[in-house]
Amino acid sequence: MPVVKYLYFSKFEKNTIHYERIKKQLGEILFIKPNSLGSAVGISKATNLVEFHHAIELAFQYDYAILIEEAVNARELECSVLGNENPIASAPGEVVKHTDFYTYEAKYLDAKAATIESPAKNITAELISKIQHLAIQAFKITRCVGMVRVDFFFTQNQQLYINELNTIPGFTNISLYPKNWIASGMRYSELLDQLIHLGLAHFKEKKKLNRVYSQKLEKEK
Known part of the structure; x- marks a missing residue:
């Protein structure tokens, strides 16, 4: 899977994080984020040593592991996926930022920080x-x-990277997960029905699994 250059550190490796060495590997502008979080919580942009150290401390307040990523100048496109064993994908939407960095505040507290477009404009069929x-x-x-x-x-040089997978995407009035499906021709009520059906189907399959050790099953091998 194509992803931007990054480094991963657990809290036990914190003392091995060296700004100058990482800057040489990933570039002058860095993004530091908790490994498992969402809504841009705990994410910082660092362009100097002071910002870098502050960003490291902040990210470790939210997770036991962090990611340090290179910065890329790129459009932010989002695709909704629906299904269990046979998933389907929607038409992509786009978050058009009007700020330098799409922070938590920009996402939820400043209506002018970005424009949400679904489907995305000026995008080829390919x-x-x-x-x-x-x-x-x-x-x-x-x-x-x-x-x-x-x-x-x-990116501007036509490179496509996966930024992240959001397994609990938002369903607010600005959220692209439902907007993308509506733009793809699915009614909102139909989307909810599908999600309920998929959840029940997955639960039914999980119930078939044996969760307790059984000598009988072992003998039947």
């Missing part, structure tokens, strides 16, 4: 197909079920 293919592949590889929003970076 790119749409590639986004949908990668979104479904990422969904399958990470063994997701039900719903996922796969977020992408599309």
Whole structure:
């Protein structure tokens, strides 16, 4: 899967994090984020040593592991995936930022910080197909079920990267997961029905699994 350059550190490796060395590997502008979180909580942009150290401390307040990523100048495209064993992908939408960095405050507290477009504008059929293919592949590889929003970076030199998978995407009035499906021709009520059906189907399959050690099963091998 295509992703931007990054480094991963657990809290036990904190004393091995060296700014100058990382800057040489990833570039002058860095993004530091908790490994497992959402809504841009705990994410910082660092352009100097002071910002870098502050960002490291902040990220470790939210998770036992962090990611340090290179910065890319890119459009932010998002694709909604729906399904269990046979997932389908929506037309992609776009978050058009009007700020330098799409922070938590920009997402939820400042209505002018970004424009949400679904479907995305000025995007080729070839790119749409590639986004949908990668979104479904990422969904399958990470063994997701039900719903996922796969977020992408599309750079000025036509490079496409997966930014993240959001397994509990938002359903607010600005959320692209439902907007993308509506733009793809699915009614909101139909989307909810599908999600309920998929959840019940997955629960039914999980109930078939044996969760207790059984000598009988071992003998039947």
